Amino acid sequence: MxxxxxxxxxxxxxxxxxxxxxxxxxxxxxxxxxxxxEGLIREQCRRFHRTLAASGLDYQVSYASKAFTCLALVRLMAAEHMGLDVVSGGELYTALSAGFDPARIHLHGNNKTVAELRQALDAGVGCYVVDSLDEVARLNALAGEYGTWARCLLRVTPGVSAHTHDFIQTGAADSKFGLNLANGQAETALRAMLDAPHLDVLGVHFHIGSQIFGTDGTRAALDRILNWLAGLREQTGFTARVLNIGGGFGIRYTAADQSYPIEDALTEIAGALRAGTQTHGLPLPQLWLEPGRSVVxxxxxxxxxxxxxxxxxxxxxxxxxxxxxxxxxxxxxxxxxxxxxxxxxxxxxxxxxxxxxxxxxxxxxxxxxxxxxxxxxxxxxxxxxxxxxxxxxxxxxxxxxxxxxxxxxxxxxxxxxxxxxxxxxxxxxxx
Known part of the structure; x- marks a missing residue:
């Protein structure tokens, strides 16, 4: 073993x-x-921070709490300067009960209920990852009712298949998550978000799957999304301030798994982001990540x-x-x-x-x-x-x-x- x-x-x-x-x-x-x-959890957090700090990029690392959450783990994440990704009212309640700063919480979910959105607005959650067309109107209306702006990202499906189990593959065109780049739904949603008076659109989010080894899929998704963003900038003037690439970094379960070093993966991704933005004439956005499995x-x-x-x-x-x-x-x-x-x-x-x-x-x-x-x-x-x-x-x-x-x-x-x-x-x- x-x-x-x-x-x-x-x-x-x-x-x-x-x-x-x-x-x-x-x-x-x-x-x-x-x-x-506990020491290994802390070291995994620090590996992300060390590598991203060395890359020179402006970044944020948020722990995907669906992997494992409890009050003690949330407090540990706060101590290690991690943000937090939550996908339900229960995960949000756990985070708030642990005293986690709501401004550093991202609310995900393909079917956020009105009650969950109100819970997040009451708490002052820092970012909403919009996952559907109808969520645009719902979140905008609720933010207006609260007299505030909701900072948000649009989750897109880039049409990239990750080499992983079908149940944990989330970036392909046929996915319950996000809005599709190729069929125009993502553009429709982004335009609606830009027109919504109570939404502050920071950028876009994608996540191609979990337990992924290597960066081929992530870099291919980056290329597609940056090309799409370049076209949108010409048409609408919108410039993404944030690009969230999700998580999905694979770990070693058995000797058959060749765990891809976090440091190598992040260095390759950072290089691809720099090169891609230069190619498309885009300013370098803040890079956000949401690792879960690779942390715990x-x-x-x-x-x-x-x-x-x-x-x-x-x-x-x-x-x-x-x-x-x-x-x-x-x-x-x-x-x-x-x-x-x-x-x-x-x-x-x-x-x-x-x-x-x-x-x-x-x-x-x-x-x-x-x-x-x-x-x-x-x-x-x-x-x-x-x-x-x-x-x-x-x-x-x-x-x-x-x-x-x-x-x-x-x-x-x-x-x-x-x-x-x-x-x-x-x-x-x-x-």
């Missing part, structure tokens, strides 16, 4: 994260358990207790754990691949391949398929790496499974930032 951040194996063959052993964490906080390497993904671990071990001769070996698709949905949803290990027996040699199954009542409740492991024993501690993004945030109560606790570790200390749900939590609010 590849070890990220502060993770290491002790001489006794025990997984240690942030100076705290996995068995100690499981003993104190129970399993299943989400564990975050590799910093997260999930710990489980091993239960039933079932060997089916000539077919498959199963090892079942005390969680499953209620806390780890991505394998069932996307066919995502993960590395696993026995956290209390890291130095033991693999003896067979095992499929790690959850305890939920679904045949598809699988965490990892056919992974080499020492023969697991009931009570062993199984660790899954790189579960920091889209695990806690996509967790559910299927089969009335209480959601796990979340702990942050670092410097030999562990703190519980989200408590484990109790049985009573499962029925709270019911009659």
């Amino acid at each position: 590849h070890l990220n951040g502060t993770a290491r194996v002790t001489p006794q063959g025990v997984l240690d994260i942030g100076g705290v052993s996995a068995p100690e964490l499981a003993g104190r906080f129970g399993t299943p358990l989400y564990v975050y390497d 993904g590799e910093a997260g671990w999930t710990l489980y207790e091993v239960g039933t071990v079932k060997e089916i001769p000539g077919v498959r070996n199963y090892v079942s754990v005390d969680g499953g698709m209620s806390d780890h949905i991505r394998t069932a949803l996307y066919g995502a691949n993960y590395e696993v290990a026995l956290a209390n027996r890291m130095n033991d040699a693999p003896q067979a391949e095992y499929t790690v199954a959850g305890k939920l009542c679904e045949s598809g409740d699988v965490i990892a398929r056919d992974k080499p492991l020492p023969h697991p024993q009931r009570g062993d501690l199984l660790a899954v790496s790189c579960t920091g993004a889209y695990h806690f945030s996509m967790s559910s109560r299927y089969n009335q499974m209480p959601r796990p606790a979340v702990v942050f570790v670092g410097g030999g200390e562990a703190r519980e930032v989200v408590r484990r749900e109790s049985w009573a939590d499962l029925v709270r609010g019911q009659e």
Whole structure:
């Protein structure tokens, strides 16, 4: 298993994260358990800042909170000088409850409700990413009612396909997100926004997908959008002050993934933006990014207790754990691949391949398929790496499974930032 951040194996063959052993964490906080390497999260934020500052561009980096959010994580983002991208009233409420500066929040969403827009206007959210034609009129009317201007970006779909899973590809022409460049909808929306008296149009936004390696797709999208903006400038006089390229930077889940270094990607993107604006005679806009997975993904671990071990001769070996698709949905949803290990027996040699199954009542409740492991024993501690993004945030109560606790570790200390749900939590609010 590849070890990220502060993770290491002790001489006794025990997984240690942030100076705290996995068995100690499981003993104190129970399993299943989400564990975050706080130092690695901070370092990922700083890598973005260092590289973009060195590029000489005016920039803003906002964390995509859909990847993982809780009060402690929001406060950490504020401490690391990150903005925040939210896509729902709940994410906005979490950010505000943590004391995050609303002026540094961007509100996304392909179907923002009137209630969510009012919530954002009440809070003084800094930017709205407009996603549809009817949102232009709705946001303008509400901003007028509040006697204010809504600073906004237009989300466009550049018609660029990212080499990723169809479910997380968002920049192609057939997408529920944004407005299409090629069919004229984006221009219609932008003109409407420019004519709206209560909208301050900063520029445009695009996001071609997630878990992307390399910059070919992003640079192709930049070229199309800059060409489009150059034409619009001639026709309308509009000059984009901001270009938001979203996020989507891939991370290493297994040895098969060749994680593209953030530094190289940002340097290539910055170079493409400089060259493109010069080619089209455009002023250099402020570059905005919204990374999520690349900030928290590799910093997260999930710990489980091993239960039933079932060997089916000539077919498959199963090892079942005390969680499953209620806390780890991505394998069932996307066919995502993960590395696993026995956290209390890291130095033991693999003896067979095992499929790690959850305890939920679904045949598809699988965490990892056919992974080499020492023969697991009931009570062993199984660790899954790189579960920091889209695990806690996509967790559910299927089969009335209480959601796990979340702990942050670092410097030999562990703190519980989200408590484990109790049985009573499962029925709270019911009659």
